[in-house]
Amino acid sequence: MSILGLRTSNPAFNNYFWNNNKGKASKMSLGGIILKSLFCLLLSGLTAAYTWKLFFEGTDIKWYTMGGMIAAIVFSILISIKPHWAKWLTVLYALAKGFLLGGISAYAHQKFPNLPFQAVGVTMLTFFIMLLLYQTRIIKVTKKFRSVVITAAVTIFAIYIISFILSFFDIRLSFIYGTSWIAITFNVIAAIVASLTLLLDFDYIERHVGRAPKEKEWLATWGLIVSLIWLYVEILRLMRKLAIRF
Numbered sequence: 001m002s003i004l005g006l007r008t009s010n011p012a013f014n015n016y017f018w019n020n021n022k023g024k025a026s027k028m029s030l031g032g033i034i035l036k037s038l039f040c041l042l043l044s045g046l047t048a049a050y051t052w053k054l055f056f057e058g059t060d061i062k063w064y065t066m067g068g069m070i071a072a073i074v075f076s077i078l079i080s081i082k083p084h085w086a087k088w089l090t091v092l093y094a095l096a097k098g099f100l101l102g103g104i105s106a107y108a109h110q111k112f113p114n115l116p117f118q119a120v121g122v123t124m125l126t127f128f129i130m131l132l133l134y135q136t137r138i139i140k141v142t143k144k145f146r147s148v149v150i151t152a153a154v155t156i157f158a159i160y161i162i163s164f165i166l167s168f169f170d171i172r173l174s175f176i177y178g179t180s181w182i183a184i185t186f187n188v189i190a191a192i193v194a195s196l197t198l199l200l201d202f203d204y205i206e207r208h209v210g211r212a213p214k215e216k217e218w219l220a221t222w223g224l225i226v227s228l229i230w231l232y233v234e235i236l237r238l239m240r241k242l243a244i245r246f
Contacts, residue, residue, distance in 0.1 A: 026214035033205060036221040040090060044098035044229070051102025055110075065103025071096035079222055086218040093222060097229055108236055112243045119236040126231060130198040141203035149200055152193045179241045187241060191234035197227040 047068070055061045075093040079086050105116035133139045163173045175182045201224050208216065 027210050028208055028212040028214055028216050028220065030205065030209050032214065032217040033209075033220045033224070036090075036217055037224050040094035040221055040225050041228075043091060043094040044101060044225075047095050047098030048102030048105065051099050052106045052109075055103070055106035061103050061106065064099045068096045068099025068101075068103065072100060076222075076226070079219070083219055084215070086222060087215065090218045090222040090225070094225060097225070101229065101232070104233065104236065108240050112240060115239055115243065116236060119232060119239055122235050122239070123228065123232040126195050126235070127198060127228065130195055131202065134199050134202045139199060141199055146200060146203075149193065149196045152189075153197055156190050156193060179245045184238070184241050184245070187234060187238040191231065191238055194227065194231040194234050198224075198231070201227050 051061050051064050051068075054064065072093055075089045075096060079089045079093070082089075105119075108115045108119075134141070139145075159173075159176070163176050166173065174180065175186050177183070201220075204223070205220050208220070
C-alpha cells in the first residue's frame, strides 16, 4: 500500500469498533483521519494555551490540570463503551487533554524555559521516524509484536493509575516521580512503548482504510491522538528529569 496507507492495533482501538461495516457507501479514508487529527490537536492546543495563559497570569491551575486529566479518562471510557459517540467524545477528549497538557507544560516551562517546546519537537521527530520505520518495514507489526506492545502499554497505564490513586493518600512512588536512575529508566521505557504504539496505529489504520465506515475515522483519530499525547507527556517528563539531574 502507498505511504499514505496506514493502520493500527493501539489498545485504544478494538475489533468491536469495526463490526458491521457492510452496506456502508462512504468508507474511512486517510485524508479524513489526518484532517480530524489536526483539528483535534488544534483544539488541544487552544485549551493548553488558555491554561498556560492562566498560569502565567498567577491563576492556580491545579484543578484545570487535574480536571482535564480526569475528564479525558472518562471520555476515553465512554468512547470504549459507546463507540458511535466517538464523533463528539473525541472532540471533548481533545479539549480536556489540552487542559492537562497546558498545566504540565506551564509548570515545566516555569522551571526550565522552553523545555515544552523542545519536547514538542522531539515528539514530532519521533512520529516521523516511527512512520518511516513502519513504511520501510524495518519494524514489522506482527501478531506477537502487537501482543508485547499492548501488554507493556496496559501495564504502564495500570502503574500510573495505581500511582494516581495512592497520591490521594500522600504516597508517591519514587520510580515514577523521582529523578533516580531507576525513575529515568522507567520513563525511558514508557517513552519507547508510547512510540511503539504509533506503529500499531499505522498498522490498524492501514488495514481499515477503504473498508471501515466513514464515521469510524473518529475512532482512528482518537487512537492516534492518545498515542501522540502520551508520547509527548513521557518525553516532557523524561527531559525534565534529565534537566533536574544534570
